[in-house]
Amino acid sequence: MRRTAMAALLVLATLRLVHAAAAEVRFYNWSDYLPAAVLERFTAETGIRVRYSTYDSNEAMYAKLKLLRAQGYDLVVPSTYFIDRMRQEGLLRPLERSRLPNFRHLDPRHLDKPFDPGNRYSVPYLWGTTGIALNTARYDPARVSGWADLWRPEFRRGLLLANDMREVFQIGLRVLGYSGNSTNPGQIRQAYEKLRMLMPNVRVFNSDAPQVLYVTGEIDAGMIWNGNAYRTQLEAPGFVYLYPREGCGLWMDNLAIPAGAGNPDGAHRLIDFLLRPDIARLIAETTRYASPNAEAVRQLPAELRDNPVMYPTDEILEKGEYTTDVGEAVTLYTHYWEWLKAGE
Template sequence: MRRLYSFVTGVIAIVAILALAMFFMEKQTSSQSDTKSLVIYNWGDYIAPELLTKFEKQTGIDIQYETFDSNEAMYTKVEQGGTRYDIAVPSDYMIDKMIQDNLLVKLNKSKITGLNHIGSEFMNKSFDPGNTYSIPYFWGTVGIVYNDKMIDSPPQHWSDLWRQEYRDNIMLVDGAREVMGLGLNSLGYSLNSKDMSQLNQASDKLSHLTPNVKAIVGDEMKGYLIHGDAAIGVTFSGEAREMLDANPHLHYVLPSEGSNLWFDNLVIPKTVKNKEGAYAFINFMLEPENAAQNAEYIGYTTPNVEAKARLPESITADKAFYPSDDLIAKLEVYNNLGQKWLGTYNDLYLQFKMYRH
């Protein structure tokens, strides 16, 4: 009986040792796999594919590229924590929210090379003071696209959008901050106003814009304006760049009274498994040669000064996309308004959309 007990005990011990050995082997294999791969979570078609291949060849790290179509969708996936992401590319206000919710890794600046290539005017913004958590990737503005074949007098200012001659000919990007923003800007108010009187004035003024609004749309605006389905669109500069490249009769205007200055930045989410690979990728994208190639492919504006110098003059000379320092000073980054005020903006915007119908 004792021999049987000893035998059973021995078998259990051997099974336990084997299970423990397999656990550590799997953990080591998983760890090695983590360091040989990098999961990037980015907007769709927001990096030159050749750069991903180049990074893989240089580092031996395999890239897994996943995409999202809104900051909110990206936030939800990272916040849930069940999926690994080593690099993400959120926008300014969402970076602020992710910092507050402890979803980002504080950057170790000693591991980052090439930060000096970024223009000082694009650093230390309100959503990430000191760039403690994020590195500028692309920036841009919200402005007006128009078709010179479809209108006689092109719009130059936000207030021009109310002209009767534009009746049923304007498309607006579907965004509360953008639409409320053009209303606020047209009155000389801040895009981040928390003054209810100002917000109500903007809302009232927007209600008088509805006869001119043909549609409120998303990405499909590009196709509509390229094919002449509307004469005017209010949209992001990067989207506008694609439209202008496809139709020579389209032009982009950045109103001189001011607009939104937006940023998409590289961050390391809390879900990271390959920190060294993440830093390698950030450094790779900070290299002027790579940043210039990326900017030329995407069409968005690079914050990398040396990269800008490498771009064709036909691109950088366009003041609508590379505005003067004086105009940049009039642009505003969207602040994280907090749940109460964001709800107010959303409610007023929904009211505007319903009023159209």
């Protein structure tokens, strides 16, 4: 009888653990990228809690997921080139489209991209551009029209660059007239040498709410993502967001389920919730990043929907370039990136 009772207790304890795991989704997302109200509403509607944590670079997210063997999290938000790498390395779980009825609201222009044909492993979350932030109280915007202008002496020790290897190298490559996705060792080396010449002008690398440094006056110029630029302008109207003549960076962050997710059911429910037009609209209105959700965009107020900082013109987009996976060349990028940040 005692053994039977003990066995029953063990089964009960196991069931409780399974239930607790099923009632929680572990969500690993970019910093400053989701209003708390969204998670509160999700839990209120579904009863599923969300354990939320953040990162400030694709590299940090990828390294942690590799270390955990694609376990530890149920939902992550990699950018284009990391979706490509992670699906090829078996780090992502194929999505069950039948469980995502709100997928139909997504704009087809943002689907079926080369980094994930058919969106088998990911759905777009937010997208946007990388350009130049400039405080017009200190710098004349008429004198700044491209990335190359950031090398000028007046910016000495004054610039902010994203703490993002590929974003920064894309600047060096585009200034030299190359693709931001070059895999040519000579071109990557030239970009490194060019960026070394920029380092005396760089004050800080920051991808964690960089708009704070602009608003507080600690930084007056540098790289910025368009959503951060929009929020900077709301608090510091003297700032402008410039699309560089060499072409801006284009990016898309995507919802994906790690291969070792403990609660893929809950992850699918959260993805579908985030794809709901009213929720996607709330996210866009709060973060000030562009939504790939066509119905949500239609619901946005005109001052957001028609604002070129959030939704650039077709001409600007044609000159822009998405960051894609560079295969084995990433080792070379990483090597030079470490040298660059170490001042070598």
